[in-house]
Amino acid sequence: MNKNDPTFLGTVSAVSGASVTVKLAESLASGLAIINGHTHRVGQVGSFVRVPQGYQDLYGVVCEVGATVAPPAISPDKIDTGRWMRVELAGEAVGSRFERGLSQHPNINDTVHIVTDTDLRKIYGYGESDQVSIGTLSSSENISVRLSLDSLVTRHSAILGSTGSGKSTTVSSILRSIVKPIGKDFGAPGARIILLDIHGEYSSALSDVAKIFRVAPQPGENALHVPYWALETNELLEILVGKLTENQEIAFADKIFELKNAAIQAQNFPGIDPRSLTVDSPIPFSLHQLWYDLIDFETMTFVGPQRDKPALNAEGNADTLTPPQYEPHAMGNTGPFLNQAAKGIRRQLNLLRSRLLDKRYDFILHPGQWEPRTDGSIESDLDVLLSGWLGHEKPITILDLSGVPSPFLVRLIGSILRIIYDALFWSREKTEGGTLRPLLIVMEEAHRYLSPDSGDMALSIVQRIAKEGRKYGVGAMIISQRPAEVDETILSQCGTLIALRLSNPADRGRVKGALPDNLAGLMDLLPVLRTGEAIITGEAARLPVRCRITLPSEEHQPKSTDPKVTEAWSRRRIAEGYDRVVASWRAQSTTATVADRKIVRIPVQDQTSTGEE
Template identity: 70%
Template sequence: MRDTDPTYLGRVAGVAGASIRVKLAESLSSGLAIIKGHTYRVGQVGSFVRIPQGYQDLYGIVAEVGAAAAPPSADGADIDTGRWMRVELAGEAIGDRFERGLSQHPNIDDSVHIVTESDLKRIYGGKGDDQVPVGCLSSAENITVRLALDALVTRHSAILGSTGSGKSTTVASLLRSIVRPMDGKGADGARVLLLDIHGEYSAALGDIATVFSTTPQPGEKPLVVPYWALEAGELLDFVAGDLNDNHLIAFTDKIQELKEKTLAAGSLAGLDANSITVDSPVPFSLKKLWLDLIDFEIRTLTGTNRDVPAIEKPGDAESLTPPQYTPHAIGSAGPYLNTAAKGIRRPLNLLRSRLLDRRYDFILHPGEWEPDVNGTTAKDLDVLLSGWLGHDKPLTILDLSGVPSAVLVRLIGSILRIIYEALFWSREKTEGGVLRPLLIVMEEAHRYVSPESGNVAADVVKRIAKEGRKYGVGAMLVSQRPAEIDETVLSQCGTLIALRLTNPTDRARVKGALPDNLSGLMDLLPVLRTGEAIIAGEAARLPVRTRVFLPSSEHLPNSLDPAVSEAWATRRKAEGYDRVVASWRAQSTTAVAKKADVKRVAVVDSSSAKSDSKDEKAE
């Protein structure tokens, strides 16, 4: 029977846990097999094999072929060491139902067979409501590969690949497949938040997303992050620099005081005076904070008890104008310096400089969320969160390409903290994370989740990776340098989508994070084609080499390489560099050097005009 069965590969010669060694049949004289009109490659690393076990079949992945796969104790005189395979068992099927894991192991001398198209459909053909089509098998392009959406979101995932391997296209394709798949029902009620560091995805996903940007284009909304929603420590680190303990106390005491005054002026839902802390998301005015502290620092005093301020002109918080005091004098006549001053003039000067720097308006002057000097805002955080997460589109893109690099990581940490804290504490509400889960896609994750990055963003991402599953917050990390991502975070990613990786350090990190024993399959990473990925983990039925679906040309991200030969073959057009400088100064790609003064005049059809004149003459 073995000689006549075209799918027969060989027999099991050794079993060690989930790893088995297969002795290839002598009848396999070539690397090709033709079965029912289809051609199959025999013994390819990464391909599947089937081991019949009565009423059920075991399935495994070829991890190694050749002499290295031979048993260590094999006698080279009696055994051809070049005709061996090492197979890693991965799952089993009973009838048409496939499951990962094993209920039994094969025996010595069990037959091993090629996995044919019908077997592949048995594994990947399921079309449950939680199955999302993401691509096709590299070895059989008519077989669609699907991922389990529940596991993809709740158990976290990572998309890893070198520059030019197709990461951005894979992200765009995967998100579109989740929301609007080509061959089935989509997740129109999905809630996905994408942190777009380079501004690549607005064009690719704009039809299914609401886009927020610090430099909004037509059709986009302005992105603001109220500073008073941040923790006091991270806010002060940005606006006042490094502070010693005494200086930090001076700032935090004043912030606490201003927040308590805001609460006393009007109640805030869920908050009472006894539970307010310096980190509570309560509005307060940074301008008022600056004025009160600088007034105390530069104050001079007169009077017998040296308690009468020698003020000449009061300051103004709105214009950030400091008050003027009579200069202190030497001797007993006064005025005298304020000996209780905290010595914080330098951080106060930095605070004023930050408030005057227009680059940081999106966080320090957040539009309708900016408090007045009394701490009153036109809109509260519920409107902000509703704009980010409560609109009628399944995807939200936060375009951070216009954010200064000095504040980018801190801004990402602030956004993630606001969202996670809101969903964590509202986990029993209908808009909380449990009843309406959220997937956060983090582009360029290595920039803020590296092992030595002790920043707010890294802390929040670690918290999401460890605890997010229980509260309905999933993470998808996207990076070209897996070696620079914190190992704890990467190990929490249950699904890995690995595209081409050429750096050996990066490949080693991916191998160490894999949930399956697939070192042989991971050795294919340097030779993967663009847009081809190895998918393994919780969401994949079996570790698989996949060609990811390519989006249509109008839905590709703005991450394509410039066409150098085409651009250089064209003679340079005479264009002033004033436009270059204008964009640089404005920190906007669409800025113009000269506003075009165009007078628009209504166009009248000459033929209709003549006919009207003839009609008038006839009358």
């Protein structure tokens, strides 16, 4: 190889496994090289290099530069501190085909070269349809960085970075690059992406490509409803009444099974055979009726010689949650007598009634058109719900959970993921299933509900998605500012890591431990990355890369930017109304008003000229 080649960097001086020590050429004094009119930075940590091997080329990423990289056999006083690099080899290209992994290793004194745009075309295969452009190389902004969409979805991914590092903007940019790349009307019009938006950041950023569901919907948005009867019984009972003893759980489960069985006897639900019914089957039943039947049994008293005649004074009403009235029990042998078969669940039933009356839980306990009547009949079935979430004309669905009570958030996320995953799992051989039309679930602020201490509801279903989702077309994208608090099993299953700036040592350690490549030197850059800059490694990136994420346009950026303190404080105060603050607080809505101002608008017609002076 001609060493006058402008791409020439140096020669191989040592090889250890996939690590290669490179001695830089004396001619590289400026740290810059101009190749085909483009400027390339030389010897930058995170940049790519190429090692020719005759009919094939080896490719690697620079992980360390300086005297510490020099072979130990060299005397310290003879080391030229700026003339050494450590490169981690990651793949090879035979002809125009690139593959991860190595079939051979370089030899001592083999030449090492800068990777140019032509080389990157070999690596990323710009002509391949599954490549998504998300940004540019930090060391060469004329070279775009592309990820494999297939690997990004099916092998799961994680976007990790401290607050203020650009996570939300990165998520918005990647999703927009998938469904609507710059300069195109649509890139993946048939995409199915569900975004769990914890803070309500993404509605404005993705409104043109997303259908938005919110607990307290704004104009143009849809109400978020989660039918309670689609959940597994143990999860539902944990939401409704908390922890139960085994006997108490059996009392609730038996009554739920009875109500579900009565519902399928009265109505023809497709796909259900009464002989295959279980307490977890997604069959509608009325919580009002459940409460009424159980409270009636618990409070019932008896009179008569055989103690078998109910001492009922007034019937209650299930619809209004009015309990039946019985004569109070008395001491002695005259009665009325308590129901000796009562299960001791009166306290739990009082909590259930309180939940049903609490407006904050209407989105799950009173789910609109999916709320069963007392006989179990419903206006709309789960097909309408799933069609609204997964089958609409836009590629992204945003489930805005910012209005959900904080103690209830983990349970709700687990419920939503359970409904989605079970639906796609059992429909995997149908065209609507995940196998033929995959689904990507984007989980924002994952450390809040995927830590080992967060409970089992969300954690268990996401662990299942991480381990098995690939086979059924369900991919996960985990977003977190505290990777150290995310369950290790879930993070280890993420085949692609997009790591933005991370300052906490524990968080950096978790990222290093999850990396598939030996890139410890590259990961040491995490504390000094610029906002919106990321190190990407794993299945979707054919080579580990330091990338500058493409910023969306200003109107398509999420509502997560820092307040402009100086600008805001430099303006003179205007009239303020803190009654509006209290109104929004009470209404749990950012757009609530103090008074409903009704303005009557009367159209004004122009006076036509009569022609008279």
